[in-house]
Amino acid sequence: MGLDPRNYSQYSQRRDGREVQRLLGEIRRETYKKLGISFDKNYLTTGRQQLRANQVNDGTEAFVNRIFAQQFFENDIVLTSPQARSILNEIKRSLPLRPRSRTKGLKKRVSRQIHPDPTLFWQYTWVPYRFSYNNSYWQDNIRAGIRHVEQQTCFRFIENGTGRDYLRFDRARGCFSSIGRTGGGQIVSIGPGCDHLGIVAHEIGHALGLWHEQSRTDRDRYVTINFDNIQKYDLGSLMHYGPTDFTKSYDSYTITSHDPRYQRTIGNRMGLSFKDSKMINTRYCSNICKRKLACHNGGYTDPNNCRQCRCPDGFGGNFCDQVPVGRFGHRLENG
Structure with missing residues (x-):
């Protein structure tokens, strides 16, 4: 079956899994504080139970990861301890998270559209990758996602290629990836339920440095985050995927588009958007x-x-x- 995401130390590339888990706890506590909510274990347990019972299968990794999403940041991101510390400091410096109007969000929200740390950029636009699970159907689905990224960007992925840094596709329980190049064989988990083109491309996007779209500084100009509809457990993760991800009930949106025409496009998993590929190409491919x-x-x-x-x-x-x-x-x- 592969790695178990509930054991963070199994897949932490830098052997800092316990420290990252501690920092994730601090991130949740600080977020609760910004929301004016007391943080306690009973509150956390209630939210986790709601998450298991009410999560809507919208085709994103949020549904697949619903049981153990607390192990990750924003549901599917494996942070390094420096990244986690940076996010914690960002939250501490920010204003209260509940905006008074649609246009007044976090005044100091830092843009995380593509990772700004140059040490985490890939040195070349060719990336070796390997499979750690021997199943032709699973591997072919990942190859399809890789081809999609190659068609949209200048990156080329070399199966069983040589190089110190490479992507290691694993069939763990869930879908997750690190942000940017973390060194050595970094795991991209494509577990059961994750092995289709959109999610594969999504996780590869993380590995190339992309954060979630809802991390944009101008997010509140386009969508409203409905805090009252978000699961108690996951209030520390404000950047969700589909409009009903982490909802308390099936008919309640956690993300509402200001333009109703785009409500059903939130959480697209058909592939990289034009903007996704443009960010990658601007960062890596501008000299080609x-x-x-x-x-x-x-x-x-x-x-x-x-x-x-x-x-x-x-x-x-x-x-x-x-x-x-x-x-x-x-x-x-x-x-």
Whole structure:
């Protein structure tokens, strides 16, 4: 079966599992304090029981990890102790977490869209990887996720490639990954229920340095975090996936989009979004194309094809200056 995520020391790359667990406890306590809630074991136990009973299977790793999510940060992230200390200090410096309005959130929330620590960047855009579980179906699903990341970015993944630092795909109980390059053979767990393209790409994104989208500094401009609907147990983890992840009841949202048209898109696990791949490509791939194209509408020079732009949804053409053509030859309107 592989590693058991409930034993943090089994998969902590830097042998600091106990220290990270202590820091995660401090992160939860500080978060409860910011929310004006007393922290005690009975409160924690009640929340954990609700989590097991009421979690909605929305196709994300939140459902798979619901039983042992307390071992991770934001449900599926394996932190190093320096990362955990940095997050704890960030919370201590921040204002109370309950915003008085949609636009007033944490004034000092630090952007964690892609990890800013250069020591955790991958040195090259080719990454060796290995499998620690011998099952062809499971391996093929992971390869599909890898191909998707390769199609969207300049990264190339070398199966059984040489190198001191590599990804080790394991079939542990759950889906989890570290943030950025942590050194040596770092584990990316693709456990039962995790082995489909969207979740595989999600966990690889973490390994390349991506945090969750809800960690953005401008989060409160687009969504409202409904604190009263979030499980008591997991209040320390404010960045959730689907709109009902960690909900107390099936009909209550924990994340509400300010634009109702996008409510059902929260928690997408179809693959990397345009913005996900753009962040990775901006960080790692900006020097691949010698000439930068004049891309429109937020597009950028495609590192996989320097003669064209990579365009956001709704735009096309070599320079992202065209909109799709409908069935009857009419240009489709954007927005």
